[in-house]
Amino acid sequence: MPYVLTVDRQAGRQGWDRGADVPTALPFERTAGDEFQGVLADPAVVVDVVLRLVREGGWSIGVGAGAVQTPLPHSPRVGAGPAYLCARRAVDAARQRSVRLAVRGAVPPDAADAQAVLSALAVVVQRRSAQAWEAIELVGAGRTQADAAASLGISRQAVGQRLAAGLWELERELRPTAARLLTRAAG
Incomplete structure (x- = not known):
């Protein structure tokens, strides 16, 4: 349709x-x-x-x-x-x-x-903040959180925090x- x-x-x-x-x-x-x-x-x-x-x-x-x-x-x-x-x-x-x-x-x-x-x-x-978008774009393109962290020069935990703050999981569910x-x- x-x-x-x-x-x-x-x-x-x-x-x-x-x-x-x-x-x-x-x-x-x-x-x-x-x-x-x-x-x-x-x-x-x-x-x-x-x-x-x-x-x-x-x-x-x-x-x-x-x-x-x-x-x-x-x-x-x-x-x-x-x-x-x-x-x-x-x-x-x-x-x-x-x-x-x-x-x-x-x-x-x-x-x-x-x-x-x-x-x-x-x-x-x-x-969403610009920082959340950076993490979401990388992870959304198939990169792991560890890879995204290395690309952004931050810790894997910081990537996880950015994804959580940007409500990435909620978007993926909705x-x-x-x-x-x-x-x-x-x-």
């Missing part, structure tokens, strides 16, 4: 690379003004893209979960279907929320649950939950 992401730049933001390294069903492209849109097939990738945008800051993020008209067109700008309508409603709602993200879907209660989990993840990501809820929201 596809997911449509509609993302709007807040005033004064520079452009995002629009997911150049993201596996998409339809690549991200500018749709109108400061907005861009893409279609993704994997809910785990949706979670990843949302959290990347949250980390960068300055975006209103709308996730639409549901059906799209097939076959897919050459561009997300000409796509149609309920997921597109949900993404439009979601980005409009995101502009009014403090976390600046919203989810709308074919199954509204599950979309609300997905939004709640993604919002909690967004708060975790937004509040990501698949968010993806499952997105799947349910799509119907």
